[in-house]
Amino acid sequence: MRPHCRPKGNRRTPTGSGRSRGTGIYEKEKAGGRWKGPYTGRRLGLPHFPQETPQEAEGVNRRELLRKEGGRGVSFGTESPWVALAYPNTYEVGMANLGFQQVFRLLNEEVGLRTERAFYEGASVFSLESGLPLRAFDVVAFSLPFEGDLTNLIAALHESGIEPLSSRRERPLVVVGGMCAFLNPEPVAPFADLSVVGEAEAVLPEFGRKLKELWNKPKSKLLEGLSDVPGVYVPGVSGEVKRAWANLRIAEPLSPIVPARGAFGRMVLAEVGRGCGRGCRFCAAGFVYRPVRVRPAGELVEALEGYPTPVRRVGLMGAAVSDHPELEAICRELVKRGWELATSSFRADMVTPELVEALVRGKVRTLTLAPEAGTERLRKVIRKGLSEKDLLRAAHVAGAGGIKKLRLYAMIGLPTEEEEDVKALADLVREMAGAFRSEGGTEVGLTVQPFVPKPATPFQWAPMAGERVLKERIRLLERYLRGSGISLGRVAVRRALLQGTLSIGDRRAGMAAYYHVVERLSWREAWRKAGWDPDVLHSEKKKDESLPWDFVRHTTKRSFLWMEWKRAKKCTDD
Ligand code: SF4
Structure with a gap:
């Protein structure tokens, strides 16, 4: 031992x-x-x-x-x-x-x-x-x-x-x-x-x-x-x-254990900050980890300096890693001290040639960007705050800086989404792939997740698209991407629908899961026995409708979330 x-x-x-x-x-x-x-x-x-x-x-x-x-x-x-x-x-x-x-x-x-x-x-x-x-x-x-x-x-x-x-x-x-x-x-x-x-x-x-x-x-x-x-x-x-939140000064910045095996390989996990102030309307992490807290670069580098491990690889963690004001300095300093780097997804508007250079020197080969949606209109609905120009520029910078693989995240079934948004997503991904490859990048992959409404976000009132619509849109996307050389990950539609129900459901949704697991009922029988109608997931909720999580007091007020939901439906990110 x-x-x-x-x-x-x-x-x-x-x-x-x-x-x-x-x-x-x-x-x-x-x-x-x-x-x-x-x-x-x-x-x-x-x-x-x-x-x-x-x-x-x-x-x-x-x-x-x-x-x-x-x-x-x-x-x-x-x-x-x-x-x-x-x-x-x-x-x-x-x-x-x-x-x-x-x-x-x-x-x-x-x-x-x-x-x-x-x-x-x-x-x-x-x-x-x-x-x-x-x-x-x-x-x-x-x-x-x-x-x-x-x-x-x-x-x-x-x-x-x-x-x-x-x-x-x-x-x-x-x-x-x-x-x-x-x-x-x-x-x-x-x-x-x-x-x-x-x-x-x-x-x-x-x-x-x-x-x-x-x-x-x-x-x-x-x-x-x-x-x-x-x-x-x-x-x-x-x-x-x-909801309770902590001062980062009392939270340890590093994982105490380097696992024997990890989903992303063996590495030390380092928390660069908590919370995100961007306010993307679908994003639970962006709302429930408020207020935004960042860890000073010096504290992080110093903690890693004394960390006893022969595994010199560090994963930079946080809801919005690329928003850390000293990220480039952190990366440079860690690379200078012999650390390899791993990161989660970056915002396209924060990708700079200097940052990419530091990442590549830290042996990062894959950069993940999340355009989320294909049209400017839909990105406004979700308040992503990224233009097509930002996304194409980031793809160019990544390819030119020596990143070999570009991974893109997007959602289907977002509120107000139409078929033309799906086509536009395929076009955008093709253009980003072209920009990336023209600068020397090689591989491009797209991961698509169905939109799932999350409590405590402006989209808590939004309906989730049904199975038929989601599957149709995935087929459409596959068709539009055919021959592009862009790999499209498998989309688990049924799992996402279950996730949606367990996300916005009450105790009956939990009991249905119990009947399914313990009593081995089919999901259809389990919903019936629990008295839960899974179709409520697909209808928009009303302003004053009571929601199962209303008793949890978050830092963002319900009235603000409602105002944001109304703005989303008007397709504005103001
Ligand atoms: S999607 Fe990213 S940028 Fe947007 S709120 Fe969530 S963490 Fe922040």
Whole structure:
């Protein structure tokens, strides 16, 4: 084991008295006195759990993963209740999420709770650090950044022998955080005993203190007490909840762990800032991470300088990385100090020859731009604030600067979109590809996502296009792009529709997911049984219509969002 994954000073089993309501595992361990390595049910007189967990049998070797991990690591907390920090997707996806890693460090090092990681790989879940089954933990805390992963969250609980419905469950306590939990906590409310509404650094220290203090109380008293913590939403107990946000000075800039494998390769993740002030009307990240906060270049470079890893690759993270006022200086300095760079998408109007030069010297070969829509009119509707000139210029600059691959992101089914917008998108992408290739660029790829209305944005009132329209427009786009040499990624229309329903739905939408996953009903039967009409997704909402997430108070007022929605329908970005 590398030092970072070895529990420090906590090899003795915690002796918190709250264990008495648990599964019995803890009392037997207490009798044994010491923690003896990976859990087996047989040692504790419980049904046998093999040393090799099902994930390991399928080739996910947790010891191998731990051995290959790098970075500064995390000092494990010693206090109970014990927490499994679970990600409802694979190790690669979870560990590429900086928020997940930040919460892992926070719970262990600042809150002091013994916390282990767990990932859903399609079977019952075991913790990564000691191979304990999920149900052996007192608290299971999920990070849920994508609505589509709610079905995985339910499956992870169910397949791990934990009752998914909170009303039927005494323990473990199930907590849900992440962007979905603070955009709209209602679809997860049937499963979560509580949701963390806001940024972890602002909520978890007080939450952890209260959790330790009240852990021995009956569940109803525990939840009542926790509902007093700012940023905590307890379904059925809490009223209005104000989304909490943190000063970046108290947030660690770097991921504590360099994963053994990552969705974007092995790298240190560095947060350059939070929030975005551009106000694109479809973008949840642009609204719910306000206010905009940027990290000074010096702080970031200094933190990376002392970071212990032989992997000299850093991913620059944030909602609007290219808006960082010192981005070019950060890139230059990091390259000078021997770091390779990786970045998320850039705004086309922020791409300069100097920035591209710094990126290429940092071994960046692919640049991602997001025109989002094909016509100036539609880009005004979504308030993207990019002209065709900006986009073509960025493609030229990228090709001339030595970028080899251009990746473009766009949406279909946007409010007010017509077929001619789809044709214009194909034309724009062809022109950008031409500009890029004329300067030496080689590969161009287009990724298209159906527009999904998101809570807390001006488009929360917008209808989502139906399956037939979306599929027709994709076919149209494929036809227009034929022979262009531009690769078009597969578009998962049904998955996007499910995401839309779980994005704007209420508890019934969550229950439908439960019936689908646990009772194996088809989606059609599940919607009917839950009493939810999935077609509401396709109709525009009215001004005063009550929305499931109305009780979450964000920094942007509803009246402003409504004004923006009206402007969008008038096709203006003023
Ligand atoms: S799409 Fe990008 S630029 Fe627009 S608000 Fe979101 S993060 Fe900001």
